[in-house]
Every structure is written in C-alpha cells, then in structure tokens.
Amino acid sequence: MLANQKVAVIGMGKMGTTIVKAMIQNGLVAPSQIVGSTGHEQTAERAAKEAGIRVVTDSQSAVRDANIVILAVKPQTMMSVLDTIGPYLNSEQLFISLAAAMSLAKIEAKLPAGSPTIRAMPNLPALVKEGMTVMCTGQYAMKSHIEMATAIFGSFGLVRVIDNEDLMDAVTALAGSGPAYGYIIIESLAEGGVKAGLPRSLATTLAAQAMRGAAAMVLETGEHPAKLKDMVTTPAGTTVDGIMALEEGSLRVALIKAVDAATAKSKELSKG
Numbered sequence: 001m002l003a004n005q006k007v008a009v010i011g012m013g014k015m016g017t018t019i020v021k022a023m024i025q026n027g028l029v030a031p032s033q034i035v036g037s038t039g040h041e042q043t044a045e046r047a048a049k050e051a052g053i054r055v056v057t058d059s060q061s062a063v064r065d066a067n068i069v070i071l072a073v074k075p076q077t078m079m080s081v082l083d084t085i086g087p088y089l090n091s092e093q094l095f096i097s098l099a100a101a102m103s104l105a106k107i108e109a110k111l112p113a114g115s116p117t118i119r120a121m122p123n124l125p126a127l128v129k130e131g132m133t134v135m136c137t138g139q140y141a142m143k144s145h146i147e148m149a150t151a152i153f154g155s156f157g158l159v160r161v162i163d164n165e166d167l168m169d170a171v172t173a174l175a176g177s178g179p180a181y182g183y184i185i186i187e188s189l190a191e192g193g194v195k196a197g198l199p200r201s202l203a204t205t206l207a208a209q210a211m212r213g214a215a216a217m218v219l220e221t222g223e224h225p226a227k228l229k230d231m232v233t234t235p236a237g238t239t240v241d242g243i244m245a246l247e248e249g250s251l252r253v254a255l256i257k258a259v260d261a262a263t264a265k266s267k268e269l270s271k272g
C-alpha cells in the first residue's frame with residue numbers, strides 16, 4: 001500500500017523512531033522511502049543509527065518530496081515547526097499529527113488549505129508492538145488516507161478510528177495513560193505474591209502474564225469481562241475471596257476516577 005510513498009517523520013524521538021522501525025520491520029516501506037528529522041545534529045545521528053534511515057536536521061528538505069508527513073514533535077514545538085516547514089508543504093500530502101491535546105483545527109490552520117489531515121494518539125507499548133492507536137480525521141482525509149494511516153499504526157498494534165474529536169481526551173486518558181495504571185496493578189499484584197512468599201522476579205512475571213492473558217481473552221473472545229471473571233471464580237473458591245478484598249479496597253471506583261481525572265486534565269491542556 002505504501003510501496004510508492006515517500007514518508008517524512010518530523011521528530012525522531014521515542015514515537016517517531018518507534019513508528020519508523022515498525023514500518024520497516026513490517027515491510028510497509030523500505031528504509032530509502034523514509035526521511036526523518038530532529039532538532040539537533042547529535043540526536044539525528046543517534047536516530048539514524050537506531051532506525052536505519054536518513055535523518056536530517058533540516059525539516060524543510062525532509063518534507064519537500066514527501067507524500068506522507070508524520071508530525072512527531074512535542075506539542076509545544078509543533079506550531080514553530082509547522083511555521084518553518086509551511087512554505088514547503090502542499091495539499092496533496094497526507095499529514096498525520098501525533099501531538100497530544102492539539103486539535104485538528106489548530107494543525108490544519110498551519111497547513112495548506114484542503115490538506116488531508118489525521119490526528120492520531122498512539123501509546124508507548126508500541127515499542128513492543130502492543131500499541132493502541134486511535135485516530136480522528138480532518139474533513140479532507142479520504143478513505144485511502146485513512147487506510148494508509150491504519151497500515152502505519154497497525155504495524156505496531158491495534159487501530160481504531162473515531163468520528164468525534166472531542167473524545168480524544170478520553171482516549172488519551174484511557175489508552176495513552178492506561179499503561180501506567182496497568183504497571184501499578186502489576187506492581188501491586190507482584191507485591192502480593194512477594195508477601196505470600198514468591199521470589200520478586202517470579203511474582204512480577206506471574207502478575208504481568210496474568211494481566212496479558214486476561215487482556216488477550218477479552219480481545220480475542222469478545223466476551224464481556226464480567227463473564228470471563230465469572231469463569232475464573234469458582235463457588236467457594238479462592239478467587240472470590242480475592243475479589244472481595246478488591247471490592248473492599250474500591251479498586252473499580254479508583255480506576256474509574258483515574259480515567260475521569262486524566263480526561264479532565266487532557267481537556268484542560270487541550271484548551272491551553
């Protein structure tokens with residue numbers, strides 16, 4: 001699908017580099033089809049070595065011949081970068097912005113009129129090809145553009161497209177921040193294993209794999225999590241006692257409040 005496409009990745013930090021590596025590893029593009037850019041010479045060299053592509057510090061030259069421009073700089077540098085590369089852009093190019101809490105309207109205002117634009121929110125498990133990306137599209141993004149973006153983000157995880165951009169704050173709070181909540185759950189379960197006498201490394205592996213297994217069951221069977229929980233919970237068995245302790249500790253409410261609070265924070269940042 002991307003066989004004849006030239007891709008510019010503006011910002012070869014954690015996300016930019018992850019995307020480039022996944023695209024190449026999945027055979028979506030050859031290294032020669034991608035050019036990256038960074039703010040500093042030293043990081044350009046490091047990123048070029050890590051991703052195996054040409055990385056420049058002159059973003060204008062990177063975007064000039066590109067069909068797809070992935071904008072992967074920090075939100076606070078995005079506007080000045082768009083000002084710098086603006087004169088070298090055209091409305092035939094597909095723009096994909098990764099900037100958290102930055103609306104399509106704000107990005108589109110800096111692009112040539114009529115440019116197909118996609119806002120994407122990936123998350124960091126992309127590093128191990130277990131990412132979750134949610135995209136919303138600007139008014140000029142066609143089916144073919146969405147398919148190309150889906151192929152790019154699909155090279156390191158699941159992809160979903162939503163119609164309502166307002167929901168991107170909730171997406172950020174759940175999928176973006178979610179791994180942090182998961183790490184706390186895994187760390188705490190492992191602590192419980194240690195309390196019960198397991199060596200820490202074994203306890204951590206058991207906790208992480210139990211969470212991975214539970215997540216895979218939800219995703220692969222499509223069953224409601226409550227039904228899967230019931231399958232584990234034998235009458236008068238061990239699990240139900242554990243569940244009672246979780247309910248006493250208000251785990252559910254704590255997690256709901258976590259997503260709610262992070263959504264509110266994302267909304268606040270989006271306004272700024």
Ligand SMILES: NC(=O)c1ccc[n+]([C@@H]2O[C@H](COP(=O)([O-])OP(=O)(O)OC[C@H]3O[C@@H](n4cnc5c(N)ncnc54)[C@H](OP(=O)(O)O)[C@@H]3O)[C@@H](O)[C@H]2O)c1
Binds near residue numbers: 014015072077
């Ligand atoms: N990390 C995540 O989990 C995550 C998840 C979802 C979305 N995002 C979004 O992805 C974007 C990138 O995040 P990140 O975590 O990858 O950030 P990062 O690691 O800090 O990378 C930022 C990159 O931008 C480069 N840069 C800075 N100024 C530049 C300029 N003028 N021209 C070209 N490149 C420039 C930096 O190069 P130098 O180091 O040389 O300055 C660096 O390579 C952000 O908008 C963020 O909101 C990140």
